[in-house]
Amino acid sequence: MRRDFMNTLARTNPFATRGENERKVLQRDPNPHIFRPLALRSMTTRNRIVLSPMCQYSAADGVPNDWHFQHLASRAVGGVGIVFTEVTHVEPRGRITPGCLGLWNDEQRDAFARITRFIKAQGALAGIQIGHAGRKASTAVSWDGGKPLTREMGGWEVIAPSAIPFADGHLLPMEMDRKTINDTLALFAANTRRAHQAGFDVVEIHAAHGYLIHQFLSPLSNRRSDRYGGSFENRIRFLLEAVDAVRSEWPERLPLFVRISATDWIEGGWDLRASVQLAQVLKAGGKVDLIDCSSGALSPTQKLTVHPGYQVPFAAEIRSRADIATGAVGLIQSADMAEQIVANGQADLIFLGRAMLGEPYWPLQAARTLRARLPWSRQYERGDIY
Numbered sequence: 535m536r537r538d539f540m541n542t543l544a545r546t547n548p549f550a551t552r553g554e555n556e557r558k559v560l561q562r563d564p565n566p567h568i569f570r571p572l573a574l575r576s577m578t579t580r581n582r583i584v585l586s587p588m589c590q591y592s593a594a595d596g597v598p599n600d601w602h603f604q605h606l607a608s609r610a611v612g613g614v615g616i617v618f619t620e621v622t623h624v625e626p627r628g629r630i631t632p633g634c635l636g637l638w639n640d641e642q643r644d645a646f647a648r649i650t651r652f653i654k655a656q657g658a659l660a661g662i663q664i665g666h667a668g669r670k671a672s673t674a675v676s677w678d679g680g681k682p683l684t685r686e687m688g689g690w691e692v693i694a695p696s697a698i699p700f701a702d703g704h705l706l707p708m709e710m711d712r713k714t715i716n717d718t719l720a721l722f723a724a725n726t727r728r729a730h731q732a733g734f735d736v737v738e739i740h741a742a743h744g745y746l747i748h749q750f751l752s753p754l755s756n757r758r759s760d761r762y763g764g765s766f767e768n769r770i771r772f773l774l775e776a777v778d779a780v781r782s783e784w785p786e787r788l789p790l791f792v793r794i795s796a797t798d799w800i801e802g803g804w805d806l807r808a809s810v811q812l813a814q815v816l817k818a819g820g821k822v823d824l825i826d827c828s829s830g831a832l833s834p835t836q837k838l839t840v841h842p843g844y845q846v847p848f849a850a851e852i853r854s855r856a857d858i859a860t861g862a863v864g865l866i867q868s869a870d871m872a873e874q875i876v877a878n879g880q881a882d883l884i885f886l887g888r889a890m891l892g893e894p895y896w897p898l899q900a901a902r903t904l905r906a907r908l909p910w911s912r913q914y915e916r917g918d919i920y
């Protein structure tokens with residue numbers, strides 16, 4: 535009888551389970567991997583959490599405004615290590631939508647300078663993603679349906695390595711001749727020069743998601759017969775030249791990342807093997823510091839099923855086979871999962887997109903979950919009471 539009573543007590547007594555919880559807490563690393571700094575050339579990110587680039591479709595003439603300020607500033611206050619802008623385009627016709635950002639003039643540069651000053655004052659690094667949408671340019675913003683915009687609808691002519699549209703009903707791109715290729719590379723350099731003047735600490739070249747550079751990489755979108763098409767070496771040439779163009783204006787002491795789609799998710803397309811090979815070439819070149827491993831979006835014919843952490847194996851494989859730092863991205867939502875990825879050596883940085891839209895203070899919350907301490911901004915310290 536008494537034993538039954540004790541068993542019931544053990545089952546219902548909250549202190550019985552607290553002991554288990556305490557054991558779990560004791561097993562947690564007191565210095566979680568995601569909160570450890572990472573040295574990147576002369577810069578050090580205070581932790582491994584990165585705001586992934588996310589288009590806000592809210593610019594006029596490519597100029598960042600108060601919306602962009604709050605989007606980036608609040609994540610810096612939230613404890614992020616590197617705050618990345620959405621993709622900024624190197625020329626007006628390279629924009630995905632009329633609401634996208636650019637860095638082709640000094641007005642845009644000066645508006646970014648206000649944002650980088652604030653981000654850096656919070657202790658985060660200011661990162662900028664630069665790119666060109668190629669054949670995926672000239673579309674309506676997502677909340678207007680995201681459909682291709684013809685000239686009559688306010689759209690513009692689009693360019694690509696080959697005259698192959700993204701899909702039926704999309705704009706037929708103009709095939710880039712040698713002059714257009716060289717001019718575009720010069721635009722990447724000019725964009726980078728302004729990024730430096732605006733005070734950014736990290737540049738990421740957008741070579742993923744079916745945009746211009748990815749269009750050169752994939753045999754499905756690149757049918758050229760010159761030195762920019764055909765073999766693997768030829769298809770990666772435009773990216774390598776973009777890396778050179780960016781590095782020519784980006785100080786050696788500052789880190790440079792490249793975001794790739796590690797696979798097209800299409801038979802006969804760009805795949806993980808090619809990505810590993812590319813990462814090895816970039817590593818050997820010594821100009822790129824980290825590969826940010828995303829995937830897909832070259833074509834609507836892609837076939838994939840997504841699940842939490844579905845792109846992490848790409849980051850892990852590239853990291854181990856090319857011996858280069860990687861970023862993992864894609865449906866990473868919990869602090870425990872992020873921690874495991876870094877602790878297991880699958881990636882060096884965790885890029886968070888949608889989770890950070892819902893929770894700009896994700897790092898501060900993750901610290902609570904992992905029972906670690908992250909410094910809050912002085913103005914908000916009195917909120918750190920739970």
Ligand SMILES: Cc1cc2nc3c(=O)[nH]c(=O)nc-3n(C[C@H](O)[C@H](O)[C@H](O)COP(=O)(O)O)c2cc1C
Binds near residue numbers: 620
């Ligand atoms: C609204 C939105 C805009 C995005 N814009 C960009 C972008 O500008 N550049 C980019 O490389 N990826 C972009 N992405 C992809 C994210 O950076 C990220 O890779 C993707 O959302 C998967 O990560 P998540 O599951 O943490 O959101 C965007 C995603 C969203 C949701």
